[in-house]
Amino acid sequence: MKNSVSRQAVTATIITSSLMVLIDMTVANVALPDMMGALGATSDQITWVLTSFSMAEAICIPLAGFLTLRFGERQLLMYSIGGFVVMSALCGQADSLMEMIFFRIFQGIFGAAVIPLSQSILMQVYPREEQGRAMALFSIGVMVGPVLGPVIGGILTEHLNWRWVFYINLPVGAVCLLLIFRNIQISNRGKTSIDWLLIFTMALGIGLLQMVLSQGNEKNWFSSNFILFSTMASVLLIIAFVLRSFLTRGEIAPVWMLRDRNLGISCLIVSCFAVGTFGVLQLQPMLLQELLNYPVETSGFIMAPRGIASAVVLIMAAPLMDKLDSRILVFVGLVLNAIGVWQMSWYSLEIDPFWIILPSVIQGAGLGLVFAPLSKIAFSTLRPELIPGGTAMFNLCRTIGSSIGIAVINTYFSYVKQLEWQSLGGSLSPDNKLLQDYAEATGETITNTAFIEQIAGLLKQQSTMLAFIYCFMLMVFIYLTLMLLLPLFRKKEQSSSSP
Structure with missing residues (x-):
């Protein structure tokens, strides 16, 4: 693993494997309407296709360190990718909602270890002076995957059918297994012990939290x-899990490691950063499809430049990752994210596609400049x-942060939309001079049914657009607030330190 050729081969293997798993986080989103009819599910029930995957993934991510010691990196990665591919095939042939949820749970279980395991392998393969570049290359997959998911899902659903959203993993997974077999040789197995009480409290606590975040707004x-009951139970179980982790200092879900200042602050930043990032990824398709009436495939292509910008910036910045202070790069990334999302707050119902793409490109350029150097700081x-x-x-903090982000943004969006609808609608009375003038200009009367329906439609559109704008401004505030945490990092990287 010492020569550059072998490191490049390992990097290509890791990125390909991670990208397949990360794309599956969002690839099924656009296929849900088609799945409803095929699986006989309602709009409320079909969301469990997404919820089951995220719950299983969040529960199993903390086990990655323990499983690595039990099986070794090479063996665990082969098991994870192999199981993920098999479950993808079974998801594709599912004939009922219960079958789909069952297989999606196991797909999340097998895929959970891939991302933390991939990061760990790269950190071991690259010398400390090149780890920044390694994280930059790895971040291409992390940033691009969730963005490409809806694009790929839209194309496959439009031109083939929704089952190919899962079947596509079979040839890709076969290539990944071949690459892992040939290029990954790391296997740091060690002594492990199973703490069943910790596993029980962790699995139930995190699982219930994910379910609350996914189903709460609905x-x-x-x-x-x-x-209410699920939230209370989740809080109590997570407190018990955290206390148990600090008491035993074991390999399973090592929360006690957050005592390390750089890791702890990095986990806080990445979780809050995920709130804003996945909040945008949640809102923008809604804006394009439901408010601006863009087709699914068109919406995917309009969102794609964000991922392309992330990849281009990461490739260009990779040589600088080990030369510049990582805190400066994170700061620049947060600034770009704030500027991009701030520009999104200028959106209107008549906006041109160019002005939708431009802020996305700016934000995409900042995504990689946050995640890559932040990963380096976290483990330094x-x-x-x-x-x-x-x-x-x-990665657990990133996953939970994304779930919190989607839940918070959906709730805030619904609240602001209702508030603005009441605020704007409160002044729409027959005595309103502006309303009378508008009716006269359009050749209608205020009491005409068609005119009332037209005004109701405009009211809904404007209140919805204002809700999007306020949500984008909330994300700007999140990005600006995170900048205040950067001075808390240790400047000097000491490999001998311990939490």
Whole structure:
């Protein structure tokens, strides 16, 4: 692994494998309407296709460090990719919603270890002075995958059918397995012990949290006894899990490692950063398809430049990752994200596609400049044997942050939309001079049914657009706030330190 050729082969293997798993996080989103009819599911039920995957992934990510010691990196990566491909095939042939959810759970279980394991392998293969470049190359997959998911899903669903959203993983997975077999030789197996109490509290606590975040807005949050009970149980179980982790200092879900300042702050930043990033990825398709009436495939192509910009910037910045202060790169990335999302707050119902793409490109350029150097900082003060556990915690925080982001943004969006609808609609009375003038200009009367329906439609459009704008401004605030945490990092990287 010492020569550059072998490192390049390992990097290509890791990126290809990670990209396949990351694309599956979002590839099924656009296919949900087609799945509803085929699986006999309602609009409420079909969301479990997404929820089941994210729940299983979040529960199993913290086990990556423990499983690495049990099986070794090479063996675990082969098991993970092999199982992921098999479950993808079974998802594609599912004939009922229950079958689909069952196979999606196991798809999430097998895919959970791939991302933290990939980061861990790269950190071991590259010398410390080149780890920044390694994280930059790896981040191409992490940033581009979720963005490409809806594009690929839209194309496959439009021109083939929704089952190919899953079948496409078979040839890609076969290539990944061949590359892993030929190029990955790392296998740091070690002594492990199973703490069943920790596993029980972690699995139930994180699983319930993911379910609450996925279903809360749909069930009107705490007005639902189910959501209220699940939240209380989740909080108690997670507290027990965290206390147990600090008490035992074991390899399973090593929350105790967050005592390391760089890792702890990095996990906080990446979780909050994921709130904004996945919030945008959630809102923009809604804006394009439901408000601006863009077709699914067109929406995917309009969103694609964000991922392309991330990849281009990461490739260009990779040689600088080990030469510049990582905190400066994260700062620049946060600034670009803030500028891009701030420009999104200028959107209107008459916006040109160019002005939708431009802010996305600016934000995309900033995505990689946050994730790659932040990954380097996170593991810079950990001993080599602690890196697998550190990557597991880092990716767990990213995963939970994305779920929180989607839940928070959806809830805030619904609240603002209703508030603005009431605010704008409150002044629409027959005595309103502007309304009378508008009716006269269009040749209508205020009491005409068609005119009332037209005004109701305009009211809905404007209140919805204002909700999008306020959500984008919330994300700008998140990005600006995260800048305040950057001075807290340790400047000097010490490989001998421990949490």
